[in-house]
Amino acid sequence: MSLRGVIPPLVTPFRADGALDLASFEANVESLAAHELAGMLVLGSNGEAASLDEEEKLSLVAAARRRAPDRFLLVGTGMESTRATVALTRKVAGLGADAVLVLTPHYYKSRMTADALRLHFETVADSSPVPVYLYSVPAFTGLPWPPGLAPALAAHPRIAGMKESSGDIGLLNRLVASTPPSFQVACGNAPVFYPALCVGAVGGVLAVANCAPRATIALHRAFAAGDHARARRLQEALAPLAAAVTTSHGVAGLKVAMGLAGLRGGEVRAPLLSAPPSFLDEIRPLLEEAEAASDRP
Secondary structure: OOOOEEEOEOOOOEOOOOOEOHHHHHHHHHHHHOOOOOOEEEOOHHHOHHHOOHHHHHHHHHHHHHHOOOOOEEEEOOOOOHHHHHHHHHHHHHOOOOEEEEEOOOOOHHHOOHHHHHHHHHHHHHHOOOOEEEEEOHHHHOOOOOOOHHHHHHOOOOEEEEEEOOOOHHHHHHHHHHOOOOOEEEEOOHHHHHHHHHOOOOEEEOHHHHOOHHHHHHHHHHHHOOOHHHHHHHHHHHHHHHHHHHHHOHHHHHHHHHHHOOOOOOEOOOOOOOOOOOHHHHHHHHHHHHHHHHHOO
């Protein structure tokens, strides 16, 4: 069980009144489990983890484990305090999580030095019953990944790798080059998935895999088979869709795209706003192109 391959960061569907729609979440898990994905991530950024209370988080983890019992289950447990992160990590491990993804604390970002982050991650890993993956996403945290931190943490026996979501291929290349092969670096930014694989990423934890799993899996397989021409074509087809459901419209856009793909995106939770009705006309041809590309040799 590892980050090698494609892992969708599952969305959390909500009803119109903001309540958790657990039945839709379970239906999505079952639908995605029909594809040859490397695993699934629960409580990631695209799962609106920051808007969930602990009871909701634990119910989602339990549901994912129940509906996909044989799949690699990665769970986001990063909190603003080390103590809270340790507590949540232990709880989700008890519910069947195979590994955890720990976001950098960032509220006191001016104090989140390399030393502070190293102590945080090492303390979490010391207490974790399951492997720990680091998570850097400066677009949300505003916190750049410190130089030298990854190789320092890679020495810990329970820190297994990292999801790097900045889209900075130079940074990802440095992370791969400065850590041992056992430390798995995954790309968290679909518009640069193919170049990330070229510099050593083992796979991708990609929002667009929720609505276009076939195309993202096909890209990874083409790269693994050495068919770079096809991998590049798939990247070109996926990039506009990936940008639309992340940087352009965020989680709301991703949920619309999932609805078009036959899954249950549901509503976003306030204060997020729904995507405008015009987004349907924008996203439909992008989704169709990504799906068509996965069928081409």
